[in-house]
Amino acid sequence: MNPRDPDSPRRLLDEIRRRAADQDTTRAADRADRARRTAEAGRLRREAGPRRDRRGAHGAAAGRLAHRMRLPAHTAATSVLKTWYPWTMDPGLGVPGAYVGLDLYSRASFLFDPWELYRSNVITSPNGLVIGEIGSGKSSLLKCLIMRFAAVGIPFSWVDVKDEYTDLAAGVGVEPLRLGPGLGVRLNPLATVARHPAQSVVEWRASLKARRLALLEGLIHVRLDRPISMTERTALELALDSATGQLRGGARDELAPASLPAVVANMTRTDTWADELRERGITAAALLDESRDARLALHSMVTGALAGMFDSQEDNARYLDFDAPGTIVNLHAIRADQAVTVMSMVCAQSAMEAELMRPDARPRLVGYDESWVVMRYVPLLLRLQEQFKLARLFGICNLLAAHRLTDWETGAAGSQAARLARGLLEDTGFRVVYRQVDAALPLTRDLLGLTDVQTHLLRWLRKGCGMWLLGTGAYVVQHLLSSIEHPLVQTDSRMRGRVGVDDISDEEWDLLLDAVQTGASS
Numbered sequence: 001m002n003p004r005d006p007d008s009p010r011r012l013l014d015e016i017r018r019r020a021a022d023q024d025t026t027r028a029a030d031r032a033d034r035a036r037r038t039a040e041a042g043r044l045r046r047e048a049g050p051r052r053d054r055r056g057a058h059g060a061a062a063g064r065l066a067h068r069m070r071l072p073a074h075t076a077a078t079s080v081l082k083t084w085y086p087w088t089m090d091p092g093l094g095v096p097g098a099y100v101g102l103d104l105y106s107r108a109s110f111l112f113d114p115w116e117l118y119r120s121n122v123i124t125s126p127n128g129l130v131i132g133e134i135g136s137g138k139s140s141l142l143k144c145l146i147m148r149f150a151a152v153g154i155p156f157s158w159v160d161v162k163d164e165y166t167d168l169a170a171g172v173g174v175e176p177l178r179l180g181p182g183l184g185v186r187l188n189p190l191a192t193v194a195r196h197p198a199q200s201v202v203e204w205r206a207s208l209k210a211r212r213l214a215l216l217e218g219l220i221h222v223r224l225d226r227p228i229s230m231t232e233r234t235a236l237e238l239a240l241d242s243a244t245g246q247l248r249g250g251a252r253d254e255l256a257p258a259s260l261p262a263v264v265a266n267m268t269r270t271d272t273w274a275d276e277l278r279e280r281g282i283t284a285a286a287l288l289d290e291s292r293d294a295r296l297a298l299h300s301m302v303t304g305a306l307a308g309m310f311d312s313q314e315d316n317a318r319y320l321d322f323d324a325p326g327t328i329v330n331l332h333a334i335r336a337d338q339a340v341t342v343m344s345m346v347c348a349q350s351a352m353e354a355e356l357m358r359p360d361a362r363p364r365l366v367g368y369d370e371s372w373v374v375m376r377y378v379p380l381l382l383r384l385q386e387q388f389k390l391a392r393l394f395g396i397c398n399l400l401a402a403h404r405l406t407d408w409e410t411g412a413a414g415s416q417a418a419r420l421a422r423g424l425l426e427d428t429g430f431r432v433v434y435r436q437v438d439a440a441l442p443l444t445r446d447l448l449g450l451t452d453v454q455t456h457l458l459r460w461l462r463k464g465c466g467m468w469l470l471g472t473g474a475y476v477v478q479h480l481l482s483s484i485e486h487p488l489v490q491t492d493s494r495m496r497g498r499v500g501v502d503d504i505s506d507e508e509w510d511l512l513l514d515a516v517q518t519g520a521s522s
Ligand SMILES: Nc1ncnc2c1ncn2[C@@H]1O[C@H](COP(=O)(O)OP(=O)(O)OP(=O)(O)O)[C@@H](O)[C@H]1O
Pocket: 132, 133, 134, 135, 136, 137, 138, 139, 140, 141, 403, 463, 464, 465, 478, 479, 480, 481, 486, 489, 490, 491, 492, 493
């Protein structure tokens, strides 16, 4: 400090203040750094958890062993073990059947036979539903069921829309029936279904008429993309009755065969319906006028993209051999819009059903792969419902495949389509659920009555792994493919460069054909 400088004391004071402030900042920075390091060390400790070794974790209340016990392995019968592990040890169905794969909970073989399960009162209906996301393994399961049941003499009937059953057909010695423009195959979707001895003549006629009307209404609905009106329905009913000779007054004892061209031709023959029209209070001109669209829609079935395919006037025995190990109608050659695909699919199904529902027919698997496309149409749902009801009578197991149940809940909640779809679902005795996306889970849980745990599990199921809901039981089953089946079920081999049908050796083909032929003759 300079005694002669008057500012010197003030400057000294400033200097002291500045140095004090610097010291505070440094100390504060040190404190903050220490706190950060302590927090980081704490986080690492928490993440690593308590220190542990062979005797368990260190620390208070960690349940640490004084020394490790060495116990001999315990062996017990499953009857005892199931009381110890009541939710994991399942007694199984105890019903014989075709091998499907591995029950993932019990590690036992999972067998399935809808007829045996029905006889054992495990299921109350032989019809089943398979749902799952794209590529989850639905068709592979259906294909394997076809092959495994064919080997024990149970035939199958399938409509192949995607041309994915051709290799399998070759494997089981079946020639698919190919439908398409110029291929010369003509089916009759309105062919007569034989009367079952358990049906009275009146019941049989009523069910046949309901079936045919549902198909005709469905075709019009699909073509016009709207539900059919009451007047159109009346015109259709009168044309059908007229074609089958069942109009009042002119009623025959025998039903005349019905066909699409016959119904189309009768839709304009109003002179034969004079009494019926008078009774309904509608003139022939009004009926013709208001049913024009429906008439034209049906007409397009006989003359349009599907001309020459579904206009046969006979039954379908000429083309469909039901004594063969199976029948496949292949629709791949029909290339048109979605409506035409749906129409051809239901017509082919109907033609097949008419032929296979014979009182003397063997039990049979009938597949409705890609069935989700018909779920929007009330008449087609009604047709399926009728088919489901008859299944028990004729010993048929119907198998429906769809992506998710939201396909079934089309239209407003509580709409007729939604109600019918729920009814159809209730008519299924067994359901196989493959992987489902999150958005589909709530509805799947509600409609199938799943628990939260089961619902959660559906999200994680791997390819080929499905939850089988049979009666009151649920089984998580990994469907296992044999080396012969694997190439035959491939639908993505081109994408993944995997094995294809060319990888099956001649010996394996012979083995498969032998098994099916032995089954068919047994
Ligand atoms: N159990 C399985 N084990 C191994 N691979 C399987 C199994 N099931 C299916 N796959 C494979 O997954 C692919 C798709 O299967 P699949 O065609 O059966 O699915 P999808 O559910 O019918 O599909 P989409 O909804 O498109 O019809 C096939 O190529 C098949 O090889």
